[in-house]
Amino acid sequence: MNPFTYSRAADAAEAVSALSAKPHTKFLGGGTNLIDLMKMGVETPAQLIDIGRLPMAQVEELPDGKGIRIGALARNSDVAEHALIQQRYPLLSQALLAGASPQLRNMATVGGNLMQRTRCYYFYDPAFPQCNKRNPGSGCGALKGYNRIHAILGQSEQCIATNPSDMNVALAALEAVIRVQGPKGEREIPIADFHRLPGTTPNVDTNLKEDELITAVDLPAMPFATRSHYLKVRDRASYAFAIVSVAAAIEMDAGKKITAVRIALGGVAHKPWRAKKAEQQLMGKDADEKVFRAAAEAELAAAKGYEHNSFKIELAKRSIVRALTTVAGMNS
């Protein structure tokens, strides 16, 4: 691990000014990804600002029934077990509990989970010379390498890495809004605009600016979020990253006609993939398996596989059908 100076921020404003005062500064929250990447030599910050004890860990109701605000430093385990989240956004609770292990969830923060970096082997291990994300211009080791866990949607010739988070997939389906604080004040970033597709600059994961701090995540009111499900397909029954995952929520009238639907996919793209094409196909139709399959086909029509991950295309379609069948069959 490279040497760094360590200090603790007294409040959010101090943290933000410390970030802009010195280059190569990183915030330290739960540390579950950052410390690991520092051990690997992928991240080499000169300064760590510990924000872990800032009072930004509350889960609270927004006024006028507008939804719920989750502090950026709320631990993944606390959010997953919070009564408000379990009752109104069970999808988020399920996604969080599908991720990592109990120990890691006790450490990892919501803000840190948003900033989680890819688990692409070629990114994570500097012994591999090629990685445009770690070392821009060096090429992509995964493109012609072992690419079983890699992207099938929205990737570029520069990078086929995936976003590894489960939480982010649920947040995409719930249309969460990320609140951030910079030197000039606060702004909001819709989750759809928070993470980026790789394009020609895969070294930039998100649209968070270098001098900004995530302070909270807002979940807008969404009554039909109670009829939701997070389906995670992985190599082990527990404690493994998603090969493919689906976050789904559906609203139907008494005749099973779909009146609202949200679908997001994990493990398939550089960002949590909101399946808008599938949603459009489903609106106004009667919920049944054929309709679900047609929607899945529409969403994956543009998918492109590589030597080891082409199986993900069919897997993603079937996972969408399974998740939708599950939510359509729920009592709510």
Add this chain to the structure above:
Amino acid sequence: MNDDLQPIDPSELAGIDPTGGLDELLIFGHPGTRRHFLKQVAGTSAAISLGPALMGIGSIEAAETDATSGGNASAAVTHVQLRINGRDHKLEIDPRTTLLDALREHLQLTGSKKGCDHGQCGACTVLVNGRRINSCLSLAVTHEGDEITTIEGLATGDELHPVQAAFLEHDGFQCGYCTPGQICSAVACISEGHARSDAEIREWMSGNLCRCGAYPNIVAAVKEAQSKTPAKAS
């Protein structure tokens, strides 16, 4: 002759092993004794009969020390006070030091194990303010004021913690290396209320890997310890 290496006093050998041969890896605590034992053994003819695995202890310690210093002698030193198993410890450490390395290398609390050192195996699991975490992914300097409990702090005097006793009873280990982490994790798993069925125990203990595959016995041990734990008032 090196003064540090005195012949073994048999009473000392007897003193280190209250579990009848099961505590070679400090599964049940007793800080410092194993290393002291090995240092003693290495200086006597007893080492020969103990085989090659134990003869390399000097180089193991050297390697661990190198890993901790990060290979940079000029790194800044930070002062930190850690409260571990009810006792306060003042340390001067490189800020890069993880909680696990602080426990093992600075405080000789070597019960917590370094398995993968990347938060994947759970061998380093300790309790911080009653919650289980991976101490290998947590910087020691971030834990000032926290109440840290390691495997060494679970027993009350000679009386094993119910989870420790259940692991003994159900033979919840083979080599024992993952066991301190398994036990700390199980203590939290039970207090969280996540040990109510075999399936729930498997899911909520999935952050602790056992390469020997003692899982059925671990599940049985956790289940029994859970049944002996009074239900939390909620």
